Amino acid sequence: MGTLDNRLYEWFGYSSFKHNQREIIESVLSGEDVFLMTATGSGKSLCYQLPALLKQGTAIIVSPLLALMENQVQELKQLGIKNVASYNSFLSLKEKKSVLNRLPEYKLIYISPESLQQKDVLDKLSRLNVSLLAVDEAHCISQWGHEFRTDYLKIGEARNKMGSPPCLALTATAAPEVRKDILDKLNMKDPVIKCDTVDRTNISIRTIKKETEEEKRIELIDCVRKLPKPGMVYVGSRKKAEELAEAIKNEMPFAASAYHGGMTKEDRHLIQQQFLLDEVQIICCTNAFGMGINKPNIRFVIHFDYPKDIESYVQEMGRAGRDGQRSTSILLYTEIDHVFPRKMIEWEFPTEEEVQYICEVLRTDDSHDVTRKRVESYGFEDVHARFISHYWEEWRNKEDARSQEEFINMVIKRRKGWKFNKLIQMEEWISNNNKCRRETLLETFGETLQSPAKQCCDVCGITEPLEDVDEAGDAGFPMMSWQDRLYALLQQQTHKG
């Protein structure tokens, strides 16, 4: 037994590494940049946690959600690893100061990309011995960075300020161009790249076309009734999430709940817990639900509205069947469904009016607080203001010959075009009934289909119809005993991360 195995056992209580963990950890320890794409639940966190504990200095872990950071810190503390902290708005001013003044005492610091951009934080980090920069859920750089959370694009810059420590990017799903984007935005040089297949052979794939929204609803209710549970239904709006959860509750004896970003943190946490414990069997949600959730026994994922790109689809359908048991992905659509995602893309970007107004404000006074207040009082989207503000800065760094407005409008045009193309790719996948769906999904990830799945897709032919998949029937899901629930809880704790 080598030192790594000893430490693995001593700190984390595992007697052996999972598949390529050791290799990854050795690369990280030797100071190489590493890009790792591997399924949720296969032990990604350990790939930075173990090196962080072994190396001199402090590891900085960038994480997208406060809840994820808190979970990770808590888990490590439970393992007896105490010199760990998170730095985010969850802390009081006093606590923040305390963490900043004691940085060298910590082995790992979890931080949001937004907090990482704060001047006092960057100043402290530039004088700290940073052992490693890990970016968890790194696809966020590409998926959120360009429009929604632009601080994701500035992690590379922060990395330079920290003295360019070794960098580790971790994600479960990233197509080749997203990988390229991540490597580029993090300034990674000749990284070790490890990518597992995204193929999930235990999940059968169907798309079902309906004539109207109403027919879609009837089909949804029918599917939910027949399929083994628990399961998830993805929808495009908060309102629809609530409506469909109600409809399901009214028509069958299964507990269903809505989940979306408009609910309070408490409600979201409660519903998530109930779902994890099988107390809620059906969850109707927007794309707010998913990240950081590792529930092994989800039997189906139904898309009532389809996502705007294939990667989101793969991420979402991939939440089914983590336990390896047979599971189903169904996408329901109608002819008119193409309208909604196009509207969403349009809505995501600032209008020309917003660009003009916000640029004018920035020209006269670019202190961000003032900008924000004026923009809000004008009724513009906060996200749009920050988008413009970000590309304003980029314009300044590039010393582009065009005016700020021209530059920003050019960015918008380019990004919109990109997003529309991704959407068209998704729609072509849906409507192409001549080619194996799995094969096409794998192609978008630069993979080729190795061996066809037994229950592949509606093009290849799924031998077992929906009706036969049903085993529990309308009898409902058996309630778990408290012993089983406790066991399930403990299992979750062990398998997380």
Next chain:
DNA sequence: CGCGTTGTATATAGATACAACGCGGTGCTCTATT
């Protein structure tokens, strides 16, 4: 990209025509107020 709701004008006391508008997801953070 389209749909349903609300607002306005017209012309006449209830109804119609048509324009304008809102609808719509993902989360961090800081600040002021209770």
